[in-house]
Amino acid sequence: MPAGTSDGDALLLWLGSRVGIVVVATVGAGMLAGDKTLAPFLERWQHWDAKHLVDIAKFGYDGDPAAAHDPGLPAFFPGMPLALRLAHMIVPDWSLAGLLISFIAGMVAMLALARLGEFEGPEGAGWRAVLALLLCPTAVFLFAGYSESLFLAFAIPAWLYARREKWAVAGLLAAGASCVRITGLFLALALIVEFVMRRGRAREAAWLLVPFVPLALYSLYQHGRTGDWLAWQHAQEAGWGRRMVWPWESFTTTWQMATGGGQFVWAFRMEIAGALLGVAVVIWLLVARRWSELVYVGLQLGALLFSAFYLSIPRAALLWWPLWLMLGQVSVRRRSVLVVYALVAGPLMVLNTVSFIGGAWAG
Numbered sequence: 001m002p003a004g005t006s007d008g009d010a011l012l013l014w015l016g017s018r019v020g021i022v023v024v025a026t027v028g029a030g031m032l033a034g035d036k037t038l039a040p041f042l043e044r045w046q047h048w049d050a051k052h053l054v055d056i057a058k059f060g061y062d063g064d065p066a067a068a069h070d071p072g073l074p075a076f077f078p079g080m081p082l083a084l085r086l087a088h089m090i091v092p093d094w095s096l097a098g099l100l101i102s103f104i105a106g107m108v109a110m111l112a113l114a115r116l117g118e119f120e121g122p123e124g125a126g127w128r129a130v131l132a133l134l135l136c137p138t139a140v141f142l143f144a145g146y147s148e149s150l151f152l153a154f155a156i157p158a159w160l161y162a163r164r165e166k167w168a169v170a171g172l173l174a175a176g177a178s179c180v181r182i183t184g185l186f187l188a189l190a191l192i193v194e195f196v197m198r199r200g201r202a203r204e205a206a207w208l209l210v211p212f213v214p215l216a217l218y219s220l221y222q223h224g225r226t227g228d229w230l231a232w233q234h235a236q237e238a239g240w241g242r243r244m245v246w247p248w249e250s251f252t253t254t255w256q257m258a259t260g261g262g263q264f265v266w267a268f269r270m271e272i273a274g275a276l277l278g279v280a281v282v283i284w285l286l287v288a289r290r291w292s293e294l295v296y297v298g299l300q301l302g303a304l305l306f307s308a309f310y311l312s313i314p315r316a317a318l319l320w321w322p323l324w325l326m327l328g329q330v331s332v333r334r335r336s337v338l339v340v341y342a343l344v345a346g347p348l349m350v351l352n353t354v355s356f357i358g359g360a361w362a363g
Contacts, residue, residue: 006114006115006117006118006126006127007111007114007115009114009126009127009130010110010111010113010114010126010127010130011107011110011111013110013127013130013131013134014106014107014110014130014134017134017139018103018143021140021143021353024350024353024354025041025044025353025354025357026041028350028353028354029044029354029357029358042093042095042096042099043095044357044358045095045098045099045143045144045145045356045357046094046095046145047144047356047357047359048361049076049146049147050095050098050144050145050146052070052072052073052076053076053080053081053084053098053145053146053147054084054094054095054098054145055067055070055073056073056076056078056081057080057081057082057084057085057088057094058094061073061074061222061225070239071235071238071239072235072236072238072239072240073235073239074222074225074226074231074232074234074235075232075235075236075239075240076147077147077178077179077180077181077182077184077214077218077232078179078218078221079147079150079151079176079179079180079181079214080101080145080146080147080150080180082179083101083150084097084098084101084145087100087101095145097145098144098145098146099143099144099145101145101149101150102142102143102144102145102146102148102149102150103143103149104153105149105150105152105153106142106143106149106152106153108153108157109149109152109153109155109156110130110133110134112152112153112156112157112160113126113129113130113133113152113156113321113324113325114126114127114129114130115160116129116156116159116160116163116321116325117129117130117325117328117329119160119163119164120163120325120329121329122329122332122333123332124328124332125325125328125329125331125332126328127328128327128328128329128331128332128338129321129324129325129327129328129329130324130328131328131338131342132324132327132328132331132338132341133318133321133324135341135342135345135346135349136317136318136324136345136349137270137314137345137348137349137351137352138314138315138317138318138349138352138362139318139349140349140352140353140356140362141315141318141356142318143353144356147180147181148315148318148319150180151177151180151181151183151184151319152318152319152321154173154174154176154177154179154180154184155173155174155177155183155184155187155319155321156321157173158170158171158173158174158176158177158187158191159187159191159321161173162191162194162195163194165198165200167195167200167204167205167207167208168204168207170191170207170208171191171207171208171209171210171211172207172210174187174188174191174210174211175210175211175213175214177211178211178212178213178214178215179214179218181319182215182232183300183316183319184211184214184215185211185212185215186295186296186299186300187211187296188208188211188212188215189295189296189299190292190293190295190296191208191211191292192208193291193292193295194292195208197291197292218232219231219232240311241308241309242307242308242309242311243307243308244306244307244308245306245307245308246306247305247306249308250305250306250307250308250309250310251272251275251305251310253308253309254268254271254272254275254309254310255272257309258271258272264361267361267362268309268310270314271309271310271311271312271313271314272310273314274310274313274314274316274317275301275304275305275310275313277317277323278297278300278301278304278305278313278316278317278320279301281297281301281320281322281323281326282294282297282298282301284326285297285298285322290322293322296320296322297320297322297323300316300319300320301313301316304316327341
């Protein structure tokens with residue numbers, strides 16, 4: 001398939017899915033609301049992390065001085081808040097600025113995913129991988145003003161350039177990803193493994209150190225603020241209670257939350273489903289001997305499974321492009337795979353979108 005055809009399919013899927021989410025967030029939400037008054041459209045997207053990121057962009061890591069101090073803010077890396085500040089210079093509304101960043105960044109990410117799928121083959125895997133990602137039950141976070149789209153806009157092109165053995169570009173793009181999320185650390189380590197496997201030239205190896213620079217600078221910045229070199233990790237503990245435990249303890253705690261009733265029972269059931277999916281992906285990568293991708297996905301999953309309880313695993317799956325590539329590749333040979341996946345994942349994606357704009361936890 002020519003690159004232009006793959007690009008066109010990816011863009012069409014991206015734009016069409018954005019229109020679909022707007023319809024769900026307006027018509028669908030209005031029908032479900034009944035007699036209740038819905039918040040204005042842009043306000044519906046200012047929930048959870050989207051609001052935290054805007055607060056950092058507006059006030060810095062000390063947060064809104066008129067509100068209670070939030071010790072969890074240093075858990076968010078500065079890439080998205082900085083992008084929000086830049087976008088706000090053109091777009092006055094903070095919520096709209098976040099949506100536009102995710103829209104543009106997501107478009108870049110989908111184009112890169114389609115090209116990566118076509119590069120690895122077989123023909124037609126690219127647009128199918130994009131469709132699989134867009135139908136993911138937590139795909140609403142690619143629309144909202146979250147950091148997932150911006151991260152993928154750096155990370156997937158970095159991986160594509162690594163596959164093409166253009167290490168300088170890959171290292172620079174991965175540095176951009178490291179500015180956005182701690183996941184950039186796992187990407188940087190995976191790039192080193194890929195470089196070794198492909199026996200890259202020694203003079204290009206230095207480029208693979210570049211992604212670690214933003215991570216070091218952010219630690220240095222937070223140390224200057226707080227005196228804590230591990231401020232990011234300690235903010236996770238203070239804001240969300242995420243401390244390291246044995247995986248069986250984490251599973252037991254999550255299972256109790258998923259079966260004991262309460263407001264978030266279905267959210268924790270999704271977390272368990274996401275964990276099982278992650279384990280399946282890691283086993284597949286291990287059997288297939290895809291060592292660099294195993295490092296990328298496996299380290300992410302390990303960090304999540306060793307947490308005090310499962311949190312945001314279904315959202316993290318958005319960043320596992322080896323999974324979406326695998327679905328795209330398999331569905332070329334067996335179209336029924338993508339059909340069944342769409343029938344299961346699509347309705348869940350719609351439900352999570354409605355949940356998110358209603359202010360509920362959705363992943």
